[in-house]
Amino acid sequence: MTQAVAHQASHDHAHEEHRLSKGKVGMSCLIITESFFFMAFIVAYLYYVVILQVDDGGPTPTELFYLDWLVYGASICLFSSSATVVFAANALARGAHDKFRSWLFITIVLGGLFIAATVVEWADMIGNKGMWMDTSSLGTCYFSLVGFHAFHVCVGLTGLTLCLLFSFMGKLPSFQAERFEVLSWYWHFVDTIWIFVFITVYILRVY
Secondary structure (H helix, E strand, O other): OHHHHHHHHHHHHHHHHHHHHHHHHHHHHHHHHHHHHHHHHHHHHHHHHHHOOOOOOOOOHHHHOOOOHHHHHHHHHHHHHHHHHHHHHHHHHHOOHHHHHHHHHHHHHHHHHHHHHHHHHHHHHHHOOOOOOOOOHHHHHHHHHHHHHHHHHHHHHHHHHHHHHHHHOOOOOHHHHHHHHHHHHHHHHHHHHHHHHHHHHHHHHHO
């Protein structure tokens, strides 16, 4: 009887590892696919705005984009969240659920601040500077690229928030740590993509 139970537990554990490894493969495939989408948006932006410098009306990049406290603050928040989500994953793996929830909450707040900064920037562009997707090629490329990234941040925040709620309800035990790690890969991907978006939109505009 004891051997049968041990065998079943071993089988369940092996099945769980196999299923979770499939999750890692799935997330890797998703990240690779999404990377190509972002690459297309970035190449389009570079081609029309930076290389061709198409001027078909509307504000120019010089008038719109500059490195101020809002851009720096939003970027610091997003990059910092990559560290806090690692702390959260490590805490969950150790069974330190209180620390996990604390670090996860901080991660969500940092991501939320990034989205809030994006909303403020967009409100200024649309309301005060007359820029929207149909204004010019710049507007189309900018809002497509940055909007696509903001959408991914919101998806990541939704997943992280659900994990936090499940944890408070006691439905995220330590053996689910590898699942959370898979989700954290998506969040790291979103943070990494911002480096390329930041350089494309703000650094190339400045220099």
